[in-house]
Amino acid sequence: MSDSTLLRTPLYDEHLRLGARMVPFAGWEMPLQYSGIIEEHHAVRRSVGMFDVSHMGRFEVRGPGAASGLRRLCTYAVDRLSPGQGHYSFLCNEAGGALDDIYVFRLAQDRFLVVANAANAAKVWGWLLSHLPPGAEPVDRHRGTAMVAVQGPRAVATCATALSPALASLPRRGCAELPWGEGALFASRTGYTGEDGLELVTEAEAGPALWRRLLEAGVTPCGLGARDTLRLEAALPLYGQDIDEGVNPFELGLSFAVSLDDGADFIGREALLQVRDEGPRRLLACLRATERGIMRAGYPIYHQGQEVGKVTSGGYSPSLGTSIGLGFLPPPLAKVGTALTVGVRGQPLPVQVVPRPFYRPPRP
Amino acid sequence: MPSPKDRRYTREHEWVLVEDGVGTVGITDYAQDQLGDIVYVKLPPVGTPVRQMEPFGEIESVKAVSDLFAPVSGEVVEVNAELEERPELVNLDPYGRGWMIRVRLSDPSETERLMTAEEYDAYVAQEAQA
Numbered sequence: 001m002s003d004s005t006l007l008r009t010p011l012y013d014e015h016l017r018l019g020a021r022m023v024p025f026a027g028w029e030m031p032l033q034y035s036g037i038i039e040e041h042h043a044v045r046r047s048v049g050m051f052d053v054s055h056m057g058r059f060e061v062r063g064p065g066a067a068s069g070l071r072r073l074c075t076y077a078v079d080r081l082s083p084g085q086g087h088y089s090f091l092c093n094e095a096g097g098a099l100d101d102i103y104v105f106r107l108a109q110d111r112f113l114v115v116a117n118a119a120n121a122a123k124v125w126g127w128l129l130s131h132l133p134p135g136a137e138p139v140d141r142h143r144g145t146a147m148v149a150v151q152g153p154r155a156v157a158t159c160a161t162a163l164s165p166a167l168a169s170l171p172r173r174g175c176a177e178l179p180w181g182e183g184a185l186f187a188s189r190t191g192y193t194g195e196d197g198l199e200l201v202t203e204a205e206a207g208p209a210l211w212r213r214l215l216e217a218g219v220t221p222c223g224l225g226a227r228d229t230l231r232l233e234a235a236l237p238l239y240g241q242d243i244d245e246g247v248n249p250f251e252l253g254l255s256f257a258v259s260l261d262d263g264a265d266f267i268g269r270e271a272l273l274q275v276r277d278e279g280p281r282r283l284l285a286c287l288r289a290t291e292r293g294i295m296r297a298g299y300p301i302y303h304q305g306q307e308v309g310k311v312t313s314g315g316y317s318p319s320l321g322t323s324i325g326l327g328f329l330p331p332p333l334a335k336v337g338t339a340l341t342v343g344v345r346g347q348p349l350p351v352q353v354v355p356r357p358f359y360r361p362p363r364p
Numbered sequence: 365m366p367s368p369k370d371r372r373y374t375r376e377h378e379w380v381l382v383e384d385g386v387g388t389v390g391i392t393d394y395a396q397d398q399l400g401d402i403v404y405v406k407l408p409p410v411g412t413p414v415r416q417m418e419p420f421g422e423i424e425s426v427k428a429v430s431d432l433f434a435p436v437s438g439e440v441v442e443v444n445a446e447l448e449e450r451p452e453l454v455n456l457d458p459y460g461r462g463w464m465i466r467v468r469l470s471d472p473s474e475t476e477r478l479m480t481a482e483e484y485d486a487y488v489a490q491e492a493q494a
Contacts, residue, residue: 032427033400036400036401037400037401037426037427038401038403038426225400225426225427229426292404292406292448293404293406294403294404294424294429296429315426316403316404316424316426318426345422345429
């Protein structure tokens with residue numbers, strides 16, 4: 001467990017102090033759980049929880065060419081974002097395959113923040129360095145900052161009280177930079193749990209103070225275990241499990257992250273135009289078990305005795321009390337209502353294709 | 365916390381408590397803690413023959429699935445049906461209400477091959493350090 005090659009976030013000591021069970025993840029030593037995955041899961045669904053997501057890559061892109069330079073790399077028209085807005089996007093290769101799925105925030109006219117998956121941080125940094133034109137300068141903010149995701153129905157109100165009242169008025173996908181303590185706080189109304197919430201970035205040294213302030217405000221610390229069950233219920237794909245360089249955004253059902261009609265060229269556009277016109281050859285489907293048993297990543301999916309795909313993410317849904325999973329299927333089988341089976345260690349588990357997402361929070 | 369001294373233990377972290385030729389089987393406190401939240405326990409029906417150190421069922425936590433190994437050979441004479449609705453009893457009370465199956469022993473001398481509580485606690489202390 002004490003592998004010296006693993007990186008530690010600025011909040012590492014906070015996790016130890018809280019008795020977290022630490023595990024290696026994407027080269028980082030991260031908390032898997034504190035009190036228990038299911039308890040942490042319900043804290044986010046019912047109240048408010050927080051996650052150390054400092055392991056995720058954070059890169060600023062600055063300069064007069066930042067907007068047009070990023071547009072060349074992103075599937076989404078990030079140059080059309082107004083300052084204070086963010087959007088989900090892909091970085092694709094020429095074949096339209098996903099190098100990473102990212103969030104892009106426009107901080108100012110000539111300044112953007114790119115948030116990348118931890119496992120892809122080095123790849124994304126290299127991609128930015130080698131593909132951004134002069135006039136668009138990438139700045140690595142990964143190790144110098146801490147990032148905390150505060151999620152749940154009470155997340156925004158809690159942060160507004162504990163940190164800054166201005167946070168209450170951030171629109172969905174919006175972002176802002178606020179003074180906080182001695183320095184600045186970046187906040188965006190985004191997350192990876194299917195709940196309302198905020199993602200916060202501070203200087204690394206201010207990270208522990210931010211974390212403790214939120215703890216004192218009653219926010220439940222949550223680990224990677226709950227992060228995974230929450231994102232799976234929200235049917236949000238995870239790079240490395242559901243996404244790799246051979247997967248395109250249309251297969252994931254995430255066409256909202258692709259802008260093909262703004263007239264701008266970007267890497268992978270030709271290939272994605274073709275996918276849009278011809279239709280994807282497979283689709284990521286939401287599978288829900290109709291009997292007891294748990295599907296997990298790698299298990300085969302069968303239709304009438306024929307293997308038709310594999311589960312890419314699977315597990316137990318604490319909110320639904322049953323097993324759920326994601327998997328690629330031929331489009332005719334990806335329709336809601338299709339009955340399939342998943343091979344669970346040699347035993348067939350009946351499952352059904354259900355609407356996306358598995359879980360949606362009740363509207364207040 | 366030391367393990368209960370009234371039963372024997374496997375290297376795979378199951379326990380067996382033998383009374384009148386019938387062994388009650390479950391997993392240890394250490395095992396449930398390592399597994400985390402348990403969400404499904406798959407057990408064999410009454411009448412199934414089991415063999416010492418061969419799998420008799422599966423236990424699924426949020427994180428992972430693991431085999432359950434029989435500490436003793438014999439025939440399953442009772443199954444804890446309560447676990448179907450409340451698998452979390454394995455977390456809450458691993459040595460009590462979280463029991464899994466009862467086995468009529470075919471060879472009571474097999475228990476001598478299992479660890480005592482003291483041996484098991486030493487084994488776990490070693491495993492936790494590794």
